[in-house]
Amino acid sequence: MGDYLRFLERIVPATVNIHAYISHRNPSVKVLGHERMGTGSLVTSDGHILTVNYIVLGAKEITITTHDKKEYPAHVVYMDFESGFAVIKAEGSGFPVVPLGYSDELKVSDKILALASTSQHERRVTQGFVTVIKPFDAYWEYMIDDGIMSTAVNSGFGGGPMLNNLGKVMGIVYLNLNSVKEMSMAIPINLFHKAKEDILEHGTIRGRVPRPWIGAYTISSEMGVLVAGLVIDGPAHKAGLQVKDAITEINGVGIDDRRQFYEELWKGEAGAEISITVLRKDIPEPIDILTVDRAVFYEEI
16 A cells, blocks of 8 residues: 555545435435435546535535535536436635546556545545456446446445556446455546536536436346336336336337346437336236436436
């Protein structure tokens, strides 16, 4: 760890603790709670902070605390539901910033560090190495092509930087996976680079069409894609989809696994109707679902 102390002296002051309060009426509260803590990295001197979206989803009040115990109000600038990161902005100026690297330069077996806030004023760093860079999909309608898996344990709140041995941010720590070879997953920083200019200047990604979202939690199974849960009052719930339904087709295309299900679901635009076939007690049932923009459902625009 001694080799890293020099650049950590610069990085730690450029990280913040995030304390978000969410209205009890927001749909995300049922799963994530109305009060959340996270970690963020300052990416501009005027207060733009990079973190993960589930921390500030639906946030009506955000306070960030720097390593020197100063507090600043902040607000959401943009939430990227495709990649999973978010950008918030603190009210202030003259902030130190983290240096951003390029995640396509990262290789399997490279040493990395995961930095996280463990409280408003404390930061913790863990060391590990990259085990694999691969496609990753999860049950909440989420998938990326190049998730960074590592042996570094995220020992605090999510959203902190994953650093290479030069002290450059290569990813945003997203999830704890808790397997021996894959303790954590990070969103590659290149996904932020692609959108950075638009987000910082316009607060959106110009030209992006929102993906269709139905609010179903799914897992792959031998029967197809099994519904494991539903977002209450989400499109799938309203259309009559049920837990334990096995999705076998979407828009006439046979479905073998969750990744294929997402690929077919996202071919359209938010607001379009999709037709799925499910096996319910071994009987095929057609269900039409009117998709929505997830950002609208969670009151993010």
